[in-house]
Amino acid sequence: MNSYSKINYKLRPQKCIERKLFSNFINEVSNELKCKFNYIGMGSLYYADHLHFYKNCNIENLLSIEDMYDKNGNYDKLKCQRFNNNIPLHDIKLIAKKTSDAINDFDYSKNNFIWFDYDGCLEPYMIKDVDMLSNKVKETTVLAVTINLNYHKRYLKSNTVNTKRMFDDFKEYADSNLVEKAFLNSEYEKTILRLFNYIIEYNLRTSNALQSQENQKIESRQHSIIKYKDGSCMITILWVLLKNENINRSFSDTLDNSEIKGSKDLSIGHITNLEKRMLDLYRNDNYKIISQYMGIEEADIEKYYELQKYIPDYAEVIT
Numbered sequence: 370m371n372s373y374s375k376i377n378y379k380l381r382p383q384k385c386i387e388r389k390l391f392s393n394f395i396n397e398v399s400n401e402l403k404c405k406f407n408y409i410g411m412g413s414l415y416y417a418d419h420l421h422f423y424k425n426c427n428i429e430n431l432l433s434i435e436d437m438y439d440k441n442g443n444y445d446k447l448k449c450q451r452f453n454n455n456i457p458l459h460d461i462k463l464i465a466k467k468t469s470d471a472i473n474d475f476d477y478s479k480n481n482f483i484w485f486d487y488d489g490c491l492e493p494y495m496i497k498d499v500d501m502l503s504n505k506v507k508e509t510t511v512l513a514v515t516i517n518l519n520y521h522k523r524y525l526k527s528n529t530v531n532t533k534r535m536f537d538d539f540k541e542y543a544d545s546n547l548v549e550k551a552f553l554n555s556e557y558e559k560t561i562l563r564l565f566n567y568i569i570e571y572n573l574r575t576s577n578a579l580q581s582q583e584n585q586k587i588e589s590r591q592h593s594i595i596k597y598k599d600g601s602c603m604i605t606i607l608w609v610l611l612k613n614e615n616i617n618r619s620f621s622d623t624l625d626n627s628e629i630k631g632s633k634d635l636s637i638g639h640i641t642n643l644e645k646r647m648l649d650l651y652r653n654d655n656y657k658i659i660s661q662y663m664g665i666e667e668a669d670i671e672k673y674y675e676l677q678k679y680i681p682d683y684a685e686v687i688t
Contacts (some may be wrong), residue, residue: 396426435467
C-alpha cells in the first residue's frame with residue numbers, strides 16, 4: 370500500500386522541514402548559476418512537494434512520476450484518472466510510469482532537481498534508477514534519494530536479516546570489497562551510502578572518460594545526509610552533480626556554506642502549539658531551566674530552536 374493512502378503528505382511535519390531546507394538550497398544554487406531548475410519528483414496524490422517548490426523556488430517545469438500499474442502488472446485506469454484529477458497546477462505534468470521508464474523522459478539538457486522520494490525500504494531497483502539517471506546527466510543537477518531505513522520484508526526471516534540474499538542482490542552495484550556483513554544492522558546505513566555513491570561515481574568516471582572537453586565533465590559531491598522519523602526511520606541523501614564549467618570559488622563557497630550541508634537529524638519530539646509559543650516568547654539558552662519549567666526534554670528544546678524557522682503549523686500546511 371502506498372503511504373499516500375494512509376496519511377496526507379502535507380501533515381508530516383519533518384517532511385515539511387525537509388522541503389523547506391531543500392527549497393532554500395535550490396534557490397541558493399539557482400541564484401549562483403543564474404538559471405531556473407526543473408523539479409522532478411514523486412508528487413503522489415497531494416503534489417505537496419510540487420506545490421511547495423512552485424511557490425518557493427525559481428522553477429521552470431514540474432514533472433510528477435507515478436506508477437499506474439498494480440502488483441499484477443495491470444494498468445490501473447481509475448488510479449490514473451484520480452491522480453490527473455488532483456493535479457493542482459497547470460504547470461505540473463504527470464508521467465504515468467514507473468521511475469525506471471520515466472527516467473528516459475527527463476530533459477537532461479536542463480538544470481534539474483530530481484527527488485526520488487521512495488516510500489519503501491532499500492530494493493535493487495532504487496539503485497538501478499540512480500544508475501540509469503547518472504548515466505544521462507549533462508548539466509548541473511541536484512539529486513536526492515529518500516528511503517526507509519528498515520529492511521525490506523524479503524530480506525527478513527524471523528526478524529533475522531538474510532545478509533547473503535542482500536549481498537547477492539546488491540553486489541553488482543558495489544566494488545569487489547563489498548562483503549555480506551556489510552548488510553548487518555550496524556553497517557547498513559553506511560552500506561546504503563556506499564552503494565549509491567559507488568554507482569554514481571562509476572558512471573560519471575565512465576562518461577567523463579568519453580568527454581573530450583574538460584568543462585563539460587560532471588563531478589559528484591555528496592552534499593547532505595538527512596534523517597528523520599515521520600512514522601518510520603527515513604534517510605535522504607542529496608548529491609550535487611556539478612558540471613565543470615559551473616565550478617568556481619563563489620559556487621564552491623555557496624555549497625560549503627549552505628545550511629543543509631553535512632548530516633542533519635530532523636527528529637524532534639511532539640511539541641504543542643502552546644509550548645511553541647512559550648518557547649518563541651521566552652527563549653533562554655539555558656535549556657535545563659526551560660526543561661525543568663516546561664517538562665520538555667532538553668534535546669527536544671535544542672532541536673526546536675535549531676529548526677524553529679522551518680517547523681510548520683497546520684494552518685500553513687493544509688493550504
